Amino acid sequence: MVAFNFTPTEPSTFILNGIPGLETAHIWISIPFSIFYMISLLGNFTLLFVVSKEQTLHKPMFLLLCMLALTDIGGSTCVVPKALCIFWFLSKGITVDGCITQMFFLHATAATQSAVLVIMAFDRYVAICDPLRYATILTNARIAKLGLVGLMRAVLLVLPEPLLLRRLPFCANHVIPHTYCENMAVVKMLCGDTTVNQIYSLVIILLIIGSDLTLIGLSYGMIIRTVLRISSRKAHQKALNTCTAHICVMMISYTPYLFTALTHRFGQGIAAHVHILLANLYVLVPPMLNPIIYGVKTKELRDKVGKYICRM
Incomplete structure (x- = not known):
């Protein structure tokens, strides 16, 4: 009798199923997806164009807005075009290397964006707590260096994730019930002990988000202490208004990210389609709203954008 040895086969492609349970509604779901994505691209590219053209906007705060816009464009573009291909053309296949690359860039842009939000909090701290030294402390060159440090941190911390994925073979089942990798x-498709993968992923989330939120909290603690020492009510209002846009952006960025990351590990009771829809909203809504929030709350930027719109 011939003996057969069955071993896990390494798939050449994965299948992205989209949103399980809502396959019949994929076309309808694609409508808000595409609208949100187009608004996001329009808003962020407009911000980048206006800041690049206007010399008066070549300041640390607007340089940070450009960094935020780039991470927004990068994060949404990693996910949305492929999701729309699934919805419109049933193009569900993605190579293993393409899947891992998508995952790396998505997580790296999210970690970079978190670093940018920390630098923004520091910018607001210096502007309110030490305004006389603002121009000497926060120069464009220093902001660029801080942004580069944030990017390097993101790459170094996220890079082990795909490397850890490659140490184990994938099982025969290569269907991913999601719109992106x-x-x-x-990790759930790996054959073998995935404890290291799961622990490292959770540690990275807690390390990046935990440390960044701590630094942001310290910055705002110092800001609140400084504001409370100001006797003028008008000065109170002016100081707090400078932070409103940043606080709004933080809330719409961190809240869905933390919810998505933690429910995928601990929220077994949440329906799969609910989790996947929320995970997609994370890469759709913040990139769409961020340029709108700063455009509305920053008069200098609003006036410059209005000038270019009037020229059309």
């Missing part, structure tokens, strides 16, 4: 969804 989410780390834990890919």
